[in-house]
Amino acid sequence: MFDHYPKWSQEFARKYLSRTINQFILHGNVHDLVPLKEENGTKFNRLKSFLADEFFGARDFVIFYDRASGIYFRDKESQADFNQAIAGRDSLVGTEYAQKMPKDPVRVMSLLEQYFRLRLDQKKSVGLIIDYAETIVPMSDAASIGNEDRTSLVYLSRWAHDPMFLASDFTTVLITENLADLNKTLVQNPYTTDIKINIPGENDRLKFIQFETEKDSWEDLSEVKPEIVAQQTAGLNLVNIRSVLSNARENKEKITFEGLSEAKKELIEAEAYGLLEFVETHYTLDNVAGHKQVKSHLRQAVKALKAGRQDVMPMGYLVCGPVGTGKTFLVTCFASEVGIPMVKLKNFRSQWQGVTEGNLEKILSLLKAMAPVAVMIDEADAYLGDRDASGDSGVSSRVFSQIATFMSDTANRGRIVWFLMTARPDLMPVDLKRQGRAEEHLALFPPHTEEERVELFEAMAKKTGLTLSEEYIPKLIEKGEKTFSGADMEAALTRAKFRAASANEEAVTPEILDAALADFLPPTYPEEVELQTLSAVIECTSKELLPERYRDMDRDDILSTIEELKFRVG
Structure with a gap:
């Protein structure tokens, strides 16, 4: 019967025909065009036009309301009938609403209720479409809700379960982009149902x-x-x-x-209101120095995705390791090599009630529509919060719950690949690290062997555009007399270029390079770095992916050392 309608409106129709619900919340992709199949092809209309002309086409009267425009109508007949009814009310109580319609919700709701009762008593059919519903009944807790919002909520709740309204051919449709922006009491009302309009496939x-x-x-x-x-x-x-x-x-x-x-x-x-940022790079995993086992593992994932084997992919990765080991660069290079877009979540949190959850709802809907896509979350231990977080009216715990639920949806396996990066995986909630979410835990460490150190030097020389006056590998790097992370090496080589420029040299000589490397003193936090290193070792979910020096370490000893370091670091 409704095969020519989009899926969401088929669900709408079925629920309405059950005659148990007359109030619907449409949310999601509500500012888009709606496809409608016809004999000569598919036509596309705006949502409100689709509802008024097609979905409610047989209704006697269709009325629109939003806070900016006030009350307006599908056709001249609806407007004339409403004006006639309001003129009669004006003559009785001395108002002048027929000349100038109110726009504020309280007076509008009062007028509409009187009109609805009058026409429903005459067995007429009526549809009411409220756009930007979040401005009429916004999200707020019971203590802070204003009188106007409270009154609007009472009217809408009453219309949803009033026996006269339920027995008549009457429907209220509330339109909002984010369900989280609406008052929770209305959303959770058993007489109200919400229907999501997805981004088109x-x-x-x-x-x-x-x-x-x-x-x-x-x-x-x-x-x-x-x-x-x-x-x-x-x-x-x-x-x-x-x-x-x-x-x-x-x-x-x-x-x-x-x-x-x-x-x-x-x-x-x-x-996405600037809450999503695309991460781009021209580099591939070939440009990542060291981390041989991890790169090999990720390349197997690349092969699986390119072969269409999304079913063998982990739901997500936890990438951990001390600061400066190239976690972000590695993940970005993976996305470049596999050929799928990589996005980074920016700060979606807001000081305003309900806005944070609304922002996140929008982001997650976009991610699902964009699939296949990789999602990067840096400093995940601080960014994602905790289920037990308190002190912000429960916002952090609700955000955590939204993300955790979305991450565990197996329909997204291989379509949305999560990369959670942190130097302190021990601070990550277990809920996110468990199987079914960030399933694969990868650990990155500073270079340890001569081969790794030389590879890191050559990679960073290329990345920084270092031009040497002759082919040269510093002895300090070959012998491992100093430990450099990727970030340290990049900073030291940049200093070498600076010294060469100051001496009017076009290229960096071995002497200048040796002097710059010997002079470089990276910020040293030995206990913090050891804590981050051992946390990464204990977190890694594959023995093969650990460097040899860590594979046979006693895990109980590691855990004991971690607890001691936590106490000393504070």
Whole structure:
């Protein structure tokens, strides 16, 4: 019966026809176009137009309300009928609402209730669509809710379970982007149900591209096929895609693979309110010095993903090791080599009630739509919080719960790959480190053998653009007379370049290099570094991935040393 409707509206229709619910919350991708299958193809309408003209097309009256526009109507008949009813009310109580409609929720709700009861008593059918519902009944705790918000909540709750409203052909639709932005009492009301509108899938994107360009010559618009454009626009909604097509049409700029990737990144970052950032690099795992076993392991994951074996991938990785060992660089290079986008979560927390959860809901919806995608969270021990966190009205514990639940969704295995990075894995909640979430624990350590030290020197020389006057490997590095992490080596080589520039030398001579390396004193926190190192050893989930010097260490001794170091470090 509803096969020509999108899935979310089929669910909407089934629930409404059960005659037990008349109040619905639509959330998610609510500012997009809605596909509607017709005999001559698929057409696309704005959500409110779809609801009013198609979904509620047979209703006698359809009314819209939002805080900025006030009350408005689907058609002139609905408006005329409402004005007639309000004029009668004005003559009775002396108001002048027929001349100037109120916009504030309290007076609007009062007017609407009187109108609804009048028309439902006459067996008329009515639909009410409230846009930007979060401005009418915003998220707030019971102690801080204002009188206006409280009154709006009472009206909406009453309409949801009033026997007269339930027995009549009446529906209230609340539209909001983030469910977390709405008052929890309303969302959890047993007489109210919420339905999520997802970002369109690849098939819907292709149909829209074909619909939008049916009068165009595709060769004039794009250098890549429509199927490739549909594939590469994962994470974008139809309005975003229309923007890409319009730019190609109006500005005569053909769509290219590179241009499409850049436009997609800009649009997704804008959709996520700047809370997501794409991480890009031209490097691959070949540019990562040392960490031989870990690189080999990650390359096996690359092969699995490229072969379509998402089922064998871990849900996520915990990458740990002392500061300066190149955790972030390694993960970025992995994403570059496997050919999937890598995004970094930026600070989504807010001081305002409910905003943090709303931001996170938006981010997680985008990640699901963008798949396959890798997600990088640096300093994860501090960033993700804890289930038992307190002191912020429960925000941190709710955020933790949202992320933990999303990470453990097995439908995302191999499609959303999590990388949680930390120098202190012992501070990470066990809930996130367990199997089914960050399943694979990788440990990185400073170079130990001569081969590793030389490899790190050569890699950092290339990265920093170090030009030597002759081929030369410093003895200090070959013999391991000083311990350098990747960050230390980069800083020391940059100083060598500085010394050469100060001496008007175009290239760094062996003497200058030796002097710079000998002079370099990295900040030393020996106990903290040892604590981070041993924590990484004890956290690693594969003996093969540990350097030989750590494989046969007694784990009880390591744990005892860690506890002693924690006490001394404080």
